[in-house]
Amino acid sequence: MDKALWIQFLKTCSILAIFPVVLFALAYRWEMVGFYRHIEHHEQAATAAGAVAAAHRLNNIAAIVLMLADQNELHAYLDTGDEALLPLIAHEYLALARTAKIYDQVRFIDANGMERVRVNHKDGIPVVVPNSKLQDKSRRYYFEEAMALDSGSIYVSPLDLNIEQWTIERPYKPMIRLATPVFDLQGRHRGLIVVNFLAQSILDAALDAMKQTHGQPMMLNADGYWLLSPEPCRSWGFMFAGQEDKRMGVIYPKVWQAMHQEQAGHIYTREGLFVFHGSNPLAAEYCALAEAANEIKSDLSYRWYFVSYVAQAHIDDMRTKILVIVVVLGTLVVMLLAAVYQETLISEDQRHRNRAKLERLARVDGLTGIANRLAFEERLEQEFEQAGGRRAGRRLALLYFDLDRFKAINDNLGHDVGDRVLKDVANVLSGNCRRGDTAGRFGGDEFVVLLSDVPDEKTAVAIAEKLRDQICALRWRGHAIGVSIGVAVFPDHAKRLAELRRLADEAMYASKAKGKNCVTVAT
Structure with missing residues (x-):
């Protein structure tokens, strides 16, 4: 190669090198977006699993407490006052405590606050406390609060550490107390069933459910104090004098604020990624037993938070690994392109492949990734022709969507959030499409879905209603949108394609005229 050709070769290679550099910069960005999306979804699933596991444990105990309140021997004692029945009641408590070694105490306390039956776990063995050692609990806070409840209600104490003789027991013994009032056949308050539950099993269940997390699992109470923490010195801050500041709201105020704004979500800070899931553990949807779900009346202010913390160092490490891979691959590609260019020109076959790729890209909406107007119209015409020809007898449904309140979000929260809205809506539509269905975007905030084979208008x-519900459930910084939908069915409403389009469009505008955020069927 002479000097002139060599210079030309170097110039061309320098120019060509720009393209793979840009390409791999985009690839790096794409990989990072995928990494963030993966870790957010993975950690969200882990925290939700922790919430379900902890609630399942607590609801099992709540069901047992309600069962003890209906004990036959107990009600016989309430009816007759025969104290010979008390040992029989205690025998049932002993059997329960032996079966599941998670009950520190099981008690029946009468309406005056006096313990009448009490079973303790002592050195791992359940024992009946003799009458001489039964105590008056009438001034304890849980007695007063639980006695004020209605039948079938459950009182749940804060999850804290057990205290013996005014001192926190060591090693720490996490404890939670559940109580329910007892009524006789005349509907009179006769006392309480109180169960002291060794809550370490709740913490262990949550920790085990979150063990697949990429981060550090945490569990917090409603005040933001750690019940589980990767740093043991932060746990149980509310139990110790001078440690009141060891809570999420003080150490990570932005994270705590985000946790109060959403049931579940994530937030990035300088320290890393926090993914959280709030849980009301006695809410009906978490109840372990369907019957218990109808009886338990929970206080929704009783709340736990399950958190996965992915340190910034871990995120930076993954970013570095991805960058190294992209740089190495990019360098190899540049070298390969230089060698290929030196030997031959780009083949005609390659040009055809590039042209086909561009044509495919021209048929996809650039923002949302679903079909654009051109691709959707071609698909619609194809399906319409088949429905009226060799696949006659099929019904097609055309759904037109127009987003309500989108402009307000776009104007007030910015175009980035507006783009996120459009992407999320597109994901809902495409994610619900069956094989043969097509979702498309006509531009702006207008979307369309073709249902290629539906049995009937209903x-x-x-x-359409399902899609509307899922779109309405989306949130962006606490904001929501509605969607006006028009539905037209071939051949029920129209036998020509142009007429079908017109009717679906008119039905959509009819939804807007009726107040928006509804589904209207063509007439």
Whole structure:
């Protein structure tokens, strides 16, 4: 190669090198977006699993407490006052404590606050406390609060550490107390069933459910104090004098604020990624037993938070690994392109492949990744022709969507959030499409879905309502949108494609005229 050709070769290679550099910069960005999306979804699933596991444990105990309140021997004692029945009651408590070694105490306390039956776990063995050692609990806070409850209600104490003789027991013994009032056949308050539950099993269940997390699992109470923490010195701050500041709201105020704004979500800080899931452990949807779900009346202010903390160092490490891979691959590609260019020109076959790729990209909406107007119209015409020809007898449903309140979000929260809204809506539509269905974006905040085979109008409307519900459930910084939907079915409403389009469009505008955020069927 002479000097002139060599210079030309170097110039061309220098220019060509720009393209793979840009390409791999985009690839790096794409990989990072994928990494963030993966870790957010993975940690969200882990924290939700922790919430379900802890609630399952607590609700099992709540069901047992309600069962003890209906004990036959107990009600016989309440009816007759025969103290010979008390040992029989104690025998039932002993059997329960032996079966599951998670009960520190099981008690029946009468309406005056006096313990009448009490079973303790002592050195791992359940024992009946003799009458001489039964105590008056009438002034304890849980007695007063639980006695004020209605039948079938459950009192749950804070999850804290056990205290013996005014001192926190060591090693720490996490404890939670559940109580329910006892009524006789005349509906009179006759006392309480109180169960002291060794809550370490709740913490262990949550920790085990979150063990697949990439981060550090945590569990907090409603005040933001750690019940589980990767740093043991932060746990149980509310139990110790001078440690009141060891809580999320003080150490990570932005994270705590975000946790109060959403049931579940994530937030990035300088320290790293926090993914959280709030849980009301006695809420009906978590109840372990369907019957218990109808009886337990929980206080929704009783709340736990399950958190996964992914340190910034871990995120930086993954970012570095991805960058190294992209740089190495980019360098190899540049070298390969230089060698290929030196030997031959780009083949005609390669040019055809590049052209086909560009044509495919021209048929996809650039923002949302679903079909654009051109691709959707071609698909619609193809399906319409088949429905009226060799696949006659099929029903097609055309659904037109127009987002409500989108402009307000776009104007007030910015175009980035507006773009996120459009992407999320597109994900809902495409994610619910069956094989053969097509979702598309016509531009702006207008979307369309083709249902290629529906049995009847009712099914099409049900699918439209389902999509509307899922879109309305989305949130962006606490804001929501509505969606006006028009539905037209071939051949029920129209036998020509142009007429079908017109009717679906008119039905959509009819939804807006009726107050928006509803589904209207063509007439």
